[in-house]
Amino acid sequence: MTGAQHTQGRHSADLGEHRPRQILGTCYPESTEEVRQTVVSATRTGIPIFPLSTGRNWGMGSRSPVYDDCSVLDAGRMAAVRTLDLDIGYAVVEPGVTQRQLTQLLDGTPWMLNVTAGCADASIVGNTLERGDGTIRPRIDDLLGLEVVLGTGRVMTTGGLDRNGRRPGAVAGPDLTRAFVQSNLGVITAMAISLIPRPQTTILVHATFTKSSLLEVVDAMIRVGRSRNASDGMLRLKDLFVVPEAGRAAIPATADVDAVTVQVPLLGSRAAVEHTETIIRETFSRVHGLLSYRSLDTAETATDDPLYTRTLFARGIPSCTNVLDGLGVTSCSQVDRARIGRLMFLPVVPFRGTDLGKAIELFEVEAERYGTAGMLEFNVISQHSTNMVTQIPFLRDPSGVERAHELRRAARRSFLRAGFLPYRSDIDHEPWELSDRSADYDDEPLRMLKRLYDPAAIIAPGRFLVSDR
Numbered sequence: 001m002t003g004a005q006h007t008q009g010r011h012s013a014d015l016g017e018h019r020p021r022q023i024l025g026t027c028y029p030e031s032t033e034e035v036r037q038t039v040v041s042a043t044r045t046g047i048p049i050f051p052l053s054t055g056r057n058w059g060m061g062s063r064s065p066v067y068d069d070c071s072v073l074d075a076g077r078m079a080a081v082r083t084l085d086l087d088i089g090y091a092v093v094e095p096g097v098t099q100r101q102l103t104q105l106l107d108g109t110p111w112m113l114n115v116t117a118g119c120a121d122a123s124i125v126g127n128t129l130e131r132g133d134g135t136i137r138p139r140i141d142d143l144l145g146l147e148v149v150l151g152t153g154r155v156m157t158t159g160g161l162d163r164n165g166r167r168p169g170a171v172a173g174p175d176l177t178r179a180f181v182q183s184n185l186g187v188i189t190a191m192a193i194s195l196i197p198r199p200q201t202t203i204l205v206h207a208t209f210t211k212s213s214l215l216e217v218v219d220a221m222i223r224v225g226r227s228r229n230a231s232d233g234m235l236r237l238k239d240l241f242v243v244p245e246a247g248r249a250a251i252p253a254t255a256d257v258d259a260v261t262v263q264v265p266l267l268g269s270r271a272a273v274e275h276t277e278t279i280i281r282e283t284f285s286r287v288h289g290l291l292s293y294r295s296l297d298t299a300e301t302a303t304d305d306p307l308y309t310r311t312l313f314a315r316g317i318p319s320c321t322n323v324l325d326g327l328g329v330t331s332c333s334q335v336d337r338a339r340i341g342r343l344m345f346l347p348v349v350p351f352r353g354t355d356l357g358k359a360i361e362l363f364e365v366e367a368e369r370y371g372t373a374g375m376l377e378f379n380v381i382s383q384h385s386t387n388m389v390t391q392i393p394f395l396r397d398p399s400g401v402e403r404a405h406e407l408r409r410a411a412r413r414s415f416l417r418a419g420f421l422p423y424r425s426d427i428d429h430e431p432w433e434l435s436d437r438s439a440d441y442d443d444e445p446l447r448m449l450k451r452l453y454d455p456a457a458i459i460a461p462g463r464f465l466v467s468d469r
């Protein structure tokens with residue numbers, strides 16, 4: 001028995017309607033020492049633990065572990081901002097710290113947070129460990145260092161984060177930070193993240209095009225992507241709907257299935273932002289299928305503007321409006337019971353017109369086959385590649401649930417064949433991600449790390465690194 005509070009439990013509601021996992025209980029540690037005791041005790045009892053931060057892993061499993069018969073370690077009560085350095089712009093946060101909490105602390109300071117378009121009360125730690133995407137950049141680009149409790153009960157820090165919660169910079173020697181991202185080598189008890197200098201001006205560029213001009217649009221995006229300033233926010237191709245007749249009932253009535261959106265926030269001095277905006281406007285105006293073009297000064301956007309919430313995200317202010325409107329609920333605590341379910345399918349696609357076109361075609365074929373819709377987005381995360389975020393909405397009747405899961409399985413198979421591997425996964429597929437790519441990679445050294453850091457294999461079994469225990 002450890003100092004952390006426990007509850008008995010079975011399984012929890014899940015927006016994605018994955019097969020319910022049998023949960024043996026939930027514990028709520030409040031400190032690194034309590035996490036350490038929980039890990040040591042799990043090693044003794046042999047009952048694995050599945051750590052989560054705020055458990056809003058919607059569309060990928062929510063609060064459910066990968067395997068049955070785990071005990072959930074809910075680190076949500078560890079909600080301290082251990083360090084907030086407003087001179088050089090970084091924070092050290094515990095797993096329960098939410099986007100809302102940190103943003104409120106940053107209000108009126110020279111720094112802002114790279115927020116996601118998801119729930120304001122979702123974590124920074126869990127989202128970053130899953131390689132979530134923020135509005136300004138991928139969350140992984142914010143990650144500086146970690147405090148981790150290993151399966152051996154040892155506490156280590158990475159990335160130059162010292163034992164006192166300070167991080168002067170990246171220090172000499174190997175840095176294992178990324179080994180703890182999308183893995184089960186340890187329980188993360190604190191994370192150092194980089195903040196973004198609050199710019200003088202933020203403009204949100206929002207353009208829509210006919211879907212039939214897609215290749216030309218991607219070409220224009222590539223030109224924009226390569227000509228931009230380093231401080232610009234994330235370029236996205238958004239609101240791209242694939243809707244077979246049988247899948248229509250699950251998508252929002254407002255969806256425009258014949259158009260696509262390109263969006264990018266621009267951050268910096270007014271002169272720099274206006275200069276970049278002019279280049280983008282000229283580039284997009286040469287695309288034949290341009291339907292609309294707006295550049296919004298995010299400090300002055302009216303609250304009733306349909307793009308208002310997006311301008312908040314660009315200013316580093318989280319909001320649940322997107323989630324609530326999209327899922328038809330009045331509080332994020334209802335999301336897992338929303339009338340329309342949602343699955344996520346998340347492959348990586350090279351930033352090239354032919355590849356984006358092929359990815360959309362592959363998805364269309366499977367969506368048609370399973371009579372289920374998809375809402376696609378391509379987040380340009382580097383000059384090379386995009387994170388394809390596919391939300392699969394479905395009616396929560398047995399047939400709707402089955403077709404949505406079949407669609408995700410089939411899409412994953414056909415994307416794997418095409419070389420578009422997942423960049424982020426879900427509880428049904430995490431145990432297979434490494435083995436399914438094994439022909440092209442040697443992952444044995446990763447399994448060796450697992451044996452070293454978690455010899456009893458009690459941390460998050462099945463989460464990417466599968467051990468032979």
Ligand SMILES: Cc1cc2nc3c(=O)[nH]c(=O)nc-3n(C[C@H](O)[C@H](O)[C@H](O)COP(=O)(O)OP(=O)(O)OC[C@H]3O[C@@H](n4cnc5c(N)ncnc54)[C@H](O)[C@@H]3O)c2cc1C
Pocket residue numbers: 051052053054055056057058059062075095116117118119122123124125126127129130131132133134186187188189322323326342460463
């Ligand atoms: C409408 C909608 C919009 C969304 N928008 C976005 C978006 O813009 N960007 C985005 O990235 N996602 C988005 N999501 C997906 C998801 O809701 C978010 O990524 C959310 O932040 C994840 O939940 P969380 O922060 O509570 O993480 P958690 O659920 O707590 O953690 C995620 C996973 O990380 C691991 N983990 C968590 N904490 C620890 C720890 N302390 N130690 C070890 N392992 C740990 C666990 O395996 C856990 O399952 C959206 C979802 C919906 C439905």
